[in-house]
Amino acid sequence: MFAATLSRWTMSYFAAALIFLVLGETMMVLGFGYPVLALEAPETLALVHVVVLGWLSLLMTGALLQFVPVLVGQPLSLPSVALPALLFLIGGIATLTLGFVGLSGAIDLPVTLLPLGAAFSIVGFSVLGFSFSVTLWHARPLPLPARFVAVGLATLFGTMLLGGVYAGVLSGLIEAAGAIDLTVDGLSLHASLGLCGWLSFTTMGVSYRLLTMFMLSPDKERTSSRLVFVLGVLCLGLLAAAVPVILVGTVGRSPLFLLAVGSGAAVVAIYVGDILRIYRERRRKAIELNSRASIGAFVSLVAAAMLFVALLSAGRLDEAIGAVIYLATFGWLTGMGLAQLYKIVPFMTWLECYGPALGRMPTPRVQDLVSETSALRWFRLFYLTVAVGTLALLIGSALLFRFASLGQLIAVNALILEFVRTRRLINVPAELRLPDGLVRPGLFLPSIPHGGSHEPRSL
């Protein structure tokens, strides 16, 4: 028998992820790293890892803990790894960030922090990846969204291995020539596998399922979605093929790269077509804020892809790649993450708090846990600052970028406050808030039930 239970630690993953996001935004406001410093500066690497590992990857793994079982209709294998993995990841990402700060010379820190942080992060992601992979393995044949997740996990693994090599080389632990070649030549590979593979491809797969679920659209597997999958695998495979090419030292990387760009652009185009169809064919007439706010993310994805292709054909990719990465990381991935949190947090809170009382006494609706009008303002400010920030990077104005980041920091904090209000049931009408016998959920830690209404099934 399978039943989807609430993932116990997902909310803790989300909380940790949001703290890293605030940290990253603060670094950008203070001018730490790019664009004040170079794209390759250690300060920029510290910032990038705070955002991409601390925020986006913790968010993704926390969400997968809840959604992998829902995607495949099987309980999560080894659910007890969730908490230790979270502790490894928080420690590992913080240490890695300090390692980069130490590398910049800003503070005198031991150089071993870098490989140590990398090792902790790799352990954390690996045990989670193992738990997800075993779950998927038991659920074969996989539905299409789950196949996206499987490929995303494979690229996470590849990205981690490359990252581990870089950490070893940068700290002087590894001196093999091949490893040094990979570090010098393959940095963009590490970044593109992480951003395009692990984060974007997994997001695409999960979005097929979540959007159809939230908007009551038909969710039959379509040929176009399968094509997105096949072309995406081709694109990521071509990127990964660059590793042996670099190691062997042969030329011929540009055809590989161009083919990857071509298939990647096709993936984005067909995927966005699918998404448009999901919105158009929805049976739920009113679009809730989470689906509305996701539109900004899809627009950002298309804009980032078009900007990339335009810069590439104009031969100006090197000078403006930072703007593309920024737009993809903040507009597409962060925008999507915040928008979906706006649905996932109230739903999980509602089920955790009111599940035991459903049907037995009047309970609030999920929508009673949120206040869309106030959150809508902050989503608007968020996307506005993404647009201004991208523009600032394109015209090379660090001051404008920091100003945009300040606006973004405010928007992000305001949205976090909305999540807190949801967890605290503040938006719920007082007479419905806590009927007799119900317990208010913890802010981000699982409550320990006493003979309880909810079972700690997945610890």
Place this chain on the structure above:
Amino acid sequence: MSQDPYELDVRPHLRGGSDPFQAIMNAVDSLAPGQALKLIATFRPVPLFSVMAGRGFTHQDRPLDNGDWEVLFSPEGEVEEIRLSAGETDLDTWPDPSRQLDLTELDPPEPMVRILATAEKMAEGEVLFALLAREPLFLYPELAKRGHKWAGNFDTAGETYRILIRIGGRRSHVGA
């Protein structure tokens, strides 16, 4: 999804004295997935029923006014795996549903709320039948906690989830 049946009239074959079996099998082979075959013959083709059953078709036959017969062979859809609640679940012993709910047009999680509210009003041993647009994965734990049993699967088109819920004894309460 539903396609018009392919119509095959074998009366000319039969009147001409030839065996229409091969023509029928060719027609069956050319059917689209899910498509039915409408056969018109001068007699009730009983031997064909078992042949077609072996190929996964059920039949409905009716006599025509002029003494000829029309038989509709419909493909049996692939039956989706049935999800059952834990423990002993012998559906044959369940009574017919006393309540039916069509929840296919409701936004999630409203179907779950309606099912649980309806279940509260029903007596032990009664059965509730509900149609949903999605498999209610988050409903199952609540049903289990309340001691209800269930069985459900998707229809052959994969579009509607059908669930039978048998009300259990009231053994679990809020805060208990």
